[in-house]
Amino acid sequence: xxxxxxxxxxxxxGLTVILDKGLPLRYFEDYLNLCGDYIDYIKFGWGTVAxxxxxxxxxxxxxxxxxxxxxxxxxxxxxxxxxxxxFEDYLNECKDLGFExxxxxxxxxxxxxxxxxxxxEKVRExxxxxxxxxxxxxxxxxxxxxxxxxxxIKEDLNAGAKYVIIEGRESGxxxxxxxxxxxxxxxxxxxxxKNVDIKxxxxxxxxxxxxxxxxxxxxxxxxxxxxxxEDVISLETLRRGLRGDTFNILNQNQ
Amino acid sequence: xxxxxxxxxxxxxGLTVILDKGLPLRYFEDYLNLCGDYIDYIKFGWGTVAxxxxxxxxxxxxxxxxxxxxxxxxxxxxxxxxxxxxFEDYLNECKDLGFExxxxxxxxxxxxxxxxxxxxEKVRExxxxxxxxxxxxxxxxxxxxxxxxxxxIKEDLNAGAKYVIIEGRESGxxxxxxxxxxxxxxxxxxxxxKNVDIKxxxxxxxxxxxxxxxxxxxxxxxxxxxxxxEDVISLETLRRGLRGDTFNILNQNQ
Amino acid sequence: xxxxxxxxxxxxxGLTVILDKGLPLRYFEDYLNLCGDYIDYIKFGWGTVAxxxxxxxxxxxxxxxxxxxxxxxxxxxxxxxxxxxxFEDYLNECKDLGFExxxxxxxxxxxxxxxxxxxxEKVRExxxxxxxxxxxxxxxxxxxxxxxxxxxIKEDLNAGAKYVIIEGRESGxxxxxxxxxxxxxxxxxxxxxKNVDIKxxxxxxxxxxxxxxxxxxxxxxxxxxxxxxEDVISLETLRRGLRGDTFNILNQNQ
Numbered sequence: 001x002x003x004x005x006x007x008x009x010x011x012x013x014g015l016t017v018i019l020d021k022g023l024p025l026r027y028f029e030d031y032l033n034l035c036g037d038y039i040d041y042i043k044f045g046w047g048t049v050a051x052x053x054x055x056x057x058x059x060x061x062x063x064x065x066x067x068x069x070x071x072x073x074x075x076x077x078x079x080x081x082x083x084x085x086x087f088e089d090y091l092n093e094c095k096d097l098g099f100e101x102x103x104x105x106x107x108x109x110x111x112x113x114x115x116x117x118x119x120x121e122k123v124r125e126x127x128x129x130x131x132x133x134x135x136x137x138x139x140x141x142x143x144x145x146x147x148x149x150x151x152x153i154k155e156d157l158n159a160g161a162k163y164v165i166i167e168g169r170e171s172g173x174x175x176x177x178x179x180x181x182x183x184x185x186x187x188x189x190x191x192x193x194k195n196v197d198i199k200x201x202x203x204x205x206x207x208x209x210x211x212x213x214x215x216x217x218x219x220x221x222x223x224x225x226x227x228x229x230e231d232v233i234s235l236e237t238l239r240r241g242l243r244g245d246t247f248n249i250l251n252q253n254q
Numbered sequence: 255x256x257x258x259x260x261x262x263x264x265x266x267x268g269l270t271v272i273l274d275k276g277l278p279l280r281y282f283e284d285y286l287n288l289c290g291d292y293i294d295y296i297k298f299g300w301g302t303v304a305x306x307x308x309x310x311x312x313x314x315x316x317x318x319x320x321x322x323x324x325x326x327x328x329x330x331x332x333x334x335x336x337x338x339x340x341f342e343d344y345l346n347e348c349k350d351l352g353f354e355x356x357x358x359x360x361x362x363x364x365x366x367x368x369x370x371x372x373x374x375e376k377v378r379e380x381x382x383x384x385x386x387x388x389x390x391x392x393x394x395x396x397x398x399x400x401x402x403x404x405x406x407i408k409e410d411l412n413a414g415a416k417y418v419i420i421e422g423r424e425s426g427x428x429x430x431x432x433x434x435x436x437x438x439x440x441x442x443x444x445x446x447x448k449n450v451d452i453k454x455x456x457x458x459x460x461x462x463x464x465x466x467x468x469x470x471x472x473x474x475x476x477x478x479x480x481x482x483x484e485d486v487i488s489l490e491t492l493r494r495g496l497r498g499d500t501f502n503i504l505n506q507n508q
Numbered sequence: 509x510x511x512x513x514x515x516x517x518x519x520x521x522g523l524t525v526i527l528d529k530g531l532p533l534r535y536f537e538d539y540l541n542l543c544g545d546y547i548d549y550i551k552f553g554w555g556t557v558a559x560x561x562x563x564x565x566x567x568x569x570x571x572x573x574x575x576x577x578x579x580x581x582x583x584x585x586x587x588x589x590x591x592x593x594x595f596e597d598y599l600n601e602c603k604d605l606g607f608e609x610x611x612x613x614x615x616x617x618x619x620x621x622x623x624x625x626x627x628x629e630k631v632r633e634x635x636x637x638x639x640x641x642x643x644x645x646x647x648x649x650x651x652x653x654x655x656x657x658x659x660x661i662k663e664d665l666n667a668g669a670k671y672v673i674i675e676g677r678e679s680g681x682x683x684x685x686x687x688x689x690x691x692x693x694x695x696x697x698x699x700x701x702k703n704v705d706i707k708x709x710x711x712x713x714x715x716x717x718x719x720x721x722x723x724x725x726x727x728x729x730x731x732x733x734x735x736x737x738e739d740v741i742s743l744e745t746l747r748r749g750l751r752g753d754t755f756n757i758l759n760q761n762q
Contacts, residue, residue: 021738022542023542024541026534027538027539045742046745047745048741048745050512050515050748051546051744052511052543052741053509053510056542077512080749081512084515089512089514093512097511137752137756
């Protein structure tokens with residue numbers, strides 16, 4: 001039972017995807033006991049899993065499942081294996097470790113729409129597929145137009161992706177929908193949600209100001225990703241109007 | 255026994271209030287074993303406690319007491335319950351959980367001075383009362399004059415508040431005594447301490463530069479709040495002149 | 509066995525020195541089980557050890573040794589004891605606690621080259637010696653010319669220092685080789701590495717952008733210090749080309 005249970009807020013919570021860039025095992029368990037109820041996906045960022053003991057990764061995946069959380073490795077690891085002709089090895093190792101969700105992306109490599117579609121269709125035979133749209137290098141990301149992004153999102157969903165993630169990186173600045181100060185480019189965001197059902201999108205929003213901005217615009221049901229692990233409880237309070245930043249927006253009796 | 259005990263610094267330590275925005279239970283215990291000696295209050299930030307299991311909150315309060323630390327929920331939770339006509343429920347749940355200190359504030363709601371006084375007087379029948387002065391929204395906080403702040407502080411102390419906290423939020427920027435870069439507005443600060451005994455004030459100072467600034471100005475005995483949990487040891491070294499930033503101010507033989 | 513072992517990256521890993529500003533004991537153990545393989549030195553920052561229980565420090569040093577990691581106290585503690593005429597006490601306590609490496613610096617005090625040499629020669633009788641070049645106060649650090657830095661580095665190495673650390677502080681901004689935005693001053697860096705074998709240097713690089721910058725310039729074998737403890741795994745992926753920032757530099761088949 002939660003504390004202050006008499007506060008009975010009705011709200012529709014969107015997905016919360018956290019970024020784990022290497023939490024120790026016992027801490028991870030302790031952490032899930034605190035806030036595992038509010039996490040839907042845990043991304044083991046970029047290629048981090050390839051530097052960690054198999055036993056630790058397996059146990060973290062197992063613990064995640066106890067909380068109905070889906071863990072998956074960052075897309076960069078897929079990209080690394082794919083261009084090094086280790087795609088089959090990649091899929092087998094993911095299965096062995098216990099992953100049931102994978103992320104497909106081309107943040108550091110180049111994939112044609114055709115190739116991307118083939119990969120998604122192959123992966124979805126055995127895994128739930130998330131995809132990500134955007135480039136890791138800001139100078140390359142900048143030349144990807146909104147129209148192209150929308151086209152990739154639509155193709156990915158058609159090919160069977162469960163959700164498409166909009167790149168924000170760990171920093172949330174000068175990338176994807178964010179300008180160099182981390183402010184949301186509203187025009188581009190509006191174009192995307194006009195063309196794609198927002199229920200199929202996960203917006204990477206590592207900064208609190210970004211989380212607030214999305215909740216103000218779309219409500220508590222917006223799907224947010226790349227949440228720093230320490231900010232899960234904070235995000236939950238933002239979704240419920242229990243923090244100053246959203247207090248007066250979400251509490252209508254004010 | 256502490257390491258390097260022969261370093262026998264004489265100093266008068268002010269209060270240290272940390273911000274806990276959701277530390278896992280076993281980590282919390284481990285953490286207090288390391289630095290619990292240097293913490294006076296632990297604030298469970300804004301409405302975070304309302305998202306966490308009762309058992310975990312109760313145990314964290316119990317552990318805090320073992321270290322003579324007073325835990326209390328952030329003022330936003332009080333505000334939330336108060337405007338939703340759950341003030342009695344709030345007080346009862348706080349008592350049940352083991353809280354002995356509460357924070358009264360109007361960072362997101364509006365309270366007249368009269369109403370504020372009545373609340374403080376009611377709460378202090380069963381709890382130690384801290385109050386906070388300032389608004390969460392920078393645009394509203396900006397129009398609160400220093401004179402008004404001083405008046406509220408004085409009224410709160412008269413009504414029985416043990417300490418009054420000067421708002422700094424988690425960010426320490428563009429709020430209360432801080433400009434948009436987090437620098438202290440010296441004129442406003444000077445006016446406040448000229449009118450109120452500094453022993454009754456706790457300055458929220460989340461950034462190291464702010465902690466250094468207060469220690470340089472007022473010495474190690476200044477009361478500081480909203481200290482990130484990971485910076486308690488750092489703050490302790492700043493208070494003792496064991497870090498570069500205060501080394502030459504506090505070591506007079508230099 | 510690490511996960512995704514079939515990724516068999518050949519690379520020459522430089523030293524990684526992390527900054528521990530007060531990790532709790534059980535967390536510390538948990539943390540080393542995750543990423544202890546990638547850490548060479550752990551610096552207990554500035555004077556932090558003097559605020560912590562002897563038993564905890566001893567146990568952290570013992571655990572570090574199990575992972576072949578050398579722990580040492582920050583140079584500021586040496587400076588503090590030295591100018592307070594407690595140098596012998598300092599050395600004895602370090603030995604008792606189990607330290608086998610020490611850092612000699614004059615970030616907050618002034619040492620002549622002669623005095624510095626004498627100290628290094630004395631300390632190296634019983635400890636491995638690291639030294640640090642730079643001042644903690646940006647206004648003092650700014651007037652230390654590159655030529656003077658190079659001269660100190662050479663003298664320290666001649667006197668028996670194992671490595672010389674180039675100051676970057678916790679912030680990585682407006683100090684040593686970094687401008688106020690944390691960008692590397694390339695001219696100064698080039699001058700240093702032209703005059704000193706880079707194998708003898710450890711560059712403090714707390715920000716990811718700085719780590720990327722050094723790896724791009726010198727390769728994975730560059731020695732990096734003041735790495736935030738949470739970024740060890742990230743740094744390891746940067747060294748291997750498993751993160752977007754170095755992916756295309758280190759993966760030549762791209």
